[in-house]
Amino acid sequence: MTHGVDIASIPGAGTIPGTREGEPPVPGRLTPGDKIALYYYLCLARACDEAILKLYRQGKIVGGAYTGRGNEATAVGSAYALEKHDYLLPMHRDLGAHLVKGQSLRNIFLQQLGRAESLTRGRDGTGHYADPALRIYGNVSHLGSMIPVGVGIALAAAMRNENAVVLNYIGDGGSNVGDFHEGMNMAGVMKLPFVLILENNQYAYSTPVAKQTAAARFSDRAAGYGVPGITIDGTDVFTVYDTCRMAYDRARRGEGPTLIETVSMRMHGHSASDDASYVPPAQLEEWEKKDPIARCEDRLRREEILSDELKQEIHVRIETEIADASRYAEEAPHPEGSEGAKGVYAD
Amino acid sequence: MTHGVDIASIPGAGTIPGTREGEPPVPGRLTPGDKIALYYYLCLARACDEAILKLYRQGKIVGGAYTGRGNEATAVGSAYALEKHDYLLPMHRDLGAHLVKGQSLRNIFLQQLGRAESLTRGRDGTGHYADPALRIYGNVSHLGSMIPVGVGIALAAAMRNENAVVLNYIGDGGSNVGDFHEGMNMAGVMKLPFVLILENNQYAYSTPVAKQTAAARFSDRAAGYGVPGITIDGTDVFTVYDTCRMAYDRARRGEGPTLIETVSMRMHGHSASDDASYVPPAQLEEWEKKDPIARCEDRLRREEILSDELKQEIHVRIETEIADASRYAEEAPHPEGSEGAKGVYAD
Amino acid sequence: MAVTTYIEAISRGMREELERDPTVFLMGEDIGEYGGAFRATKGLQRDFGAQRVIDTPLSEAAIIGAAVGAAIVGMRPVVEMQFADFVTCGFNQLVTNAAKTHYRWGIPVPMVVRLPSGGYIHGGPYHSANPESWFFHVPGLKIVAPSTPVDARGLLKAAVRDNNPVLFLEYKYLYRRVKEDIPDGDGVVPIGRAAIRRQGKDITLISYGSVLTLALEVADQLARDEGIDAEVIDLRSLMPLDAEALLRSVRSTGKVLIVHEDNLTGGVGAEIAAMISEHAFQWLDAPVRRLGALDTPVPFAAPLEDHVLPDREKIAAALRELSSY
Amino acid sequence: MAVTTYIEAISRGMREELERDPTVFLMGEDIGEYGGAFRATKGLQRDFGAQRVIDTPLSEAAIIGAAVGAAIVGMRPVVEMQFADFVTCGFNQLVTNAAKTHYRWGIPVPMVVRLPSGGYIHGGPYHSANPESWFFHVPGLKIVAPSTPVDARGLLKAAVRDNNPVLFLEYKYLYRRVKEDIPDGDGVVPIGRAAIRRQGKDITLISYGSVLTLALEVADQLARDEGIDAEVIDLRSLMPLDAEALLRSVRSTGKVLIVHEDNLTGGVGAEIAAMISEHAFQWLDAPVRRLGALDTPVPFAAPLEDHVLPDREKIAAALRELSSY
Ligand SMILES: Cc1ncc(C[n+]2csc(CCOP(=O)(O)OP(=O)(O)O)c2C)c(N)n1
Ligand SMILES: Cc1ncc(C[n+]2csc(CCOP(=O)(O)OP(=O)(O)O)c2C)c(N)n1
């Protein structure tokens, strides 16, 4: 119990709020409860990533394992500023966004392990699922390909006056694919409620940003679509939250898309099988100082929202939740082979 | 004979110079001979367009007929600033560039009419030919698709230290295709000698620029690739020449690509079968005042380079040249059908 | 009922679906005020508004991708490629997103991509595409290819109502060349059912699209003049294929000629020939023959195009050869 | 000679061509210092410099398009798709530019696109592509699909020296699974020639790529255990196809099984079956059978993928069925 906040006091009968019905707080006005929630999700995303890595190392994950270490503030902050009826189209390092938008840990692990009751019934892995009830539409491997899809969802939302926003992400590498250009330009000219977060984490697989583009900042691309572009610190969850909230408001006012470049560092290899030996150690050390969780914790401590006790409580909770979900998924049955033949076409 | 210049005095034993060996004049230093040459090419391009339209109306052209009316200054000025060993990748309204780069009128008409001795032996029409001796590589219909190809040529030229520039064009419409983005970005990051002229002629078929993009200026897209971008008057052949010359110099110095937006008006319909009734007449009237030929003539008259006599001489010459070429092509044999089966693969 | 051209029938199909279902909308380049390069959407923006008949930037990947997005959240987009050729620019969106979404996510993707297809109009290598073979191989896509106005309207409507991505091949060559009375009523033509255009007992001639109309003429003429009595089947749907209708006819004729405009190697005809050769093995009195365009790009000049594409003479020659096998 | 894996053989082929011809260069994502996602280009940038082993931005269309551009002015680019799946993003450049340029312009387009293909590695719907069927249908492209280290090196070298765009299908499943001695010498394997991997008299089994290696195992086993003696032909080149070699074998066996990993409908097997059914009509003692993946995307979970892809059991069952036909 610190400064009037404890975990039990958080709205939602013991559950920590994520994306909510109605407007989230205006920039700069997050309640202590919100801040704890943000902290919780940052830690949860990282812990979940770690658990996935552990499964990978145990040989239980057959495909690749991609973590969001270093990117948690971007994923969590951006999703926390959404409303329940908004659409989320996350990329492969945005686990935090899935969780904030309401995805259960069990479904996350079921996807990783390709089990029969996973959201894709084992047909696809990782974040490549959709959950229409939560308005989450996952990614495909083909980088950039989901941008036009997100734009189409935004078009539908606008046609139906849903007052909803579509949030999509792309990497510094993926942003060089043609679909980025076509999608952003179409969203711009149609003034659609579409927000694209360009996660500049310094590397695309082994390729540093300097070999991807000569642009000084990726946000410089926004002007070419008549869209506001901004570059922000992607390791500070509060900056991300505030910026996104403003972009969503703008979108809801019918003023069109925003391109937000979040600058951070991919702290792990591209996937679990990549030791990232091409990254200079000094670069990682430098960025370690801007660890999203540590930065959030610092602030919460300074604001006397987070005590050792509460921190402990949160981490115990996370550990339990993850252990439960991961165990559940590991015990869940694999799909029947013959299921693979079904469902190519809708009726 | 006016102000020390007459058509016979132009270098090249009676032929009017186009793209030359070695450096063309520096910006602002065109000789009277150059200026007459520019005027000649502007008029030649238009007259050739008119002759093509006439053939079209006579039912002799089976595919579409696309003119560059209003775009002559861009096509001619940009090509005139090239050197002989530079590469030209023109688009469908750049007839003037073909001519300046040295293409014969006969080949132009042979292409239009799909004759056996055309550069594509009837396999493709219009400007869709290549003439490696002149370093002209024509377009394909798929807008944007030639940009990566031009970038690849620039890459080869750079690898071989040719000190050559690749000049490519794209329309306001075509620039929204993904290949524009991928190609420009790659050229930018590899600092290739690639210059892209974005011909903003207000319309893409029936679609006005305002429905193509929300960008204030297309040249705003350049920053997103770390490349200089500039918007210029595309109806003034001297402005186009000077700007291009500077961009080519920059490219030759190894400083990379430039994006030049030339603003003009498509004064005809999209093709000969389009009456362009969707264009407000007032818009056409306004732009008629900026007719590229009239503007050039004005200046040459002010500078006392062009007399009535010389003008007359030039136009007679053009008439003869076109009549000859068009007659030649009309009389040239059609390809044998069986030729169509050949040449899919190289040996 | 007024006599209706093929393109008017497509137009009418779109109009009727726009009227029937508020989730239907159109998207494409120049389709609004201008009515599209071939005027298939003429008048529709005026009557249904710019919200439902949407002019897009020149961006095929974004058009198809946006259609996928709108479809998965419950809309029914019908998009136009200005020419079928340009679908190559949106190819990835079709095969990566449109085709695989239902299998992966169980979410329907009800969208239609209209593809003005084919040659015989001297369009050259970039305005003569027959794109069916690429997509025929991709599980998750449906493909229809009407050859008559009644089918054009009826299959367009079926495509709009289908819960899967449907590629609608429409033939520029037929746009204003074929006309017929369109009866009143809904007129939906079910996807997946072939039509017998001519009964016959000697040879089963399987075709679709523009070249079907040529094949039918030739069949009539050869029946009249040479006593070769071909049964002409119009596939109408390529995916799913009406295999049963084909096999039924083959079992009675024992001989098969497949004719498509698309180039031969790896065309849809290959699958049909393989399927028939396998499943009607004991009924075949002659090898299954195929006629398609030569394996070249479609050239520009008329004599070259004529040489490359299938025509009446080549169809007649193939029928004669089979008949005397 | 040291024993070499399939991927080492590819690597070596590239190295030897880089050494031989200064116009050869490599381009792709992460191929430089990192050596590519599968390390096929490992060490090549170090040895040949960043001018000849070029890291590109993440842009498949630009990579393939730039290769076309460099090729038409006399270079010989070899580009890598990180996975064959992503060639869909550069599809338009391949079919619009690479394939049609020589026909239209008479200019050679000597380029190679390396495509790490196929499943059996639990890659799911987006890392298991067998892309051959799309391109098989496009005049102007060549396609090779080696199944052994010797062929991988030899066909890579032939592809580099060919004056046409060549798609080089390399199988991730085989990368480190198959090994053999590579003899000294140039070792170029001509494009367009199939290889008989196993002589046999009962059934002609035609295959290529990963699944060829499974088919060969099964054929050996069935010959040993059940007396079914299949002749196994490795196509090696899909385009051009070595039709004569196939027909020769069929004329002696009278029965054919075609096995490919790619999904069945509209696959390369359809053309082969159609071709054989037509041209070996009087020699066939049974219908030509085909085995391919089910017509679905390749699913992620192992039991699903196992069910969808061809495997030893399915191949054996098909051989038995044919043998007793
Ligand atoms: C179109 C496409 N090309 C290549 C790949 C292979 N690939 C997967 S992730 C990756 C790097 C992505 O970098 P970036 O977009 O910066 O995202 P990050 O992983 O750094 O978050 C590559 C090359 C792909 N998935 N899609
Ligand atoms: C990828 C692609 N999509 C559509 C078309 C059909 N098309 C041909 S020209 C044209 C308009 C082009 O406008 P713009 O690029 O501005 O060039 P302009 O004709 O105005 O010079 C369209 C839509 C095409 N050729 N390529």
Ligand SMILES: [Mg+2]
């Ligand atoms: Mg990155």
Ligand SMILES: [Mg+2]
């Ligand atoms: Mg334009």
